[in-house]
């Protein structure tokens with residue numbers, strides 16, 4: 823399943839990384855997102871290991887997400903993996 827997002831960019835030392843227009847989510851990520859448990863999601867993705875760019879990407883996802891999770895079968899196109 824995945825979440826649609828309005829594409830956004832995350833700056834990092836080498837340039838800007840574009841988010842694409844959807845983020846993949848496994849069932850656990852979906853639970854956490856749907857519960858609004860952003861701290862839990864961050865911990866699930868990388869307990870101590872999220873670098874600045876990854877945090878910015880997660881924050882961007884939170885800010886730019888459009889609606890709930892949808893099944894992948896209905897979609898096509900570039901994808902980003904939450905975890």
Ligand SMILES: [Zn+2]
Nearest residue numbers: 847848851905
């Ligand atoms: Zn996941």
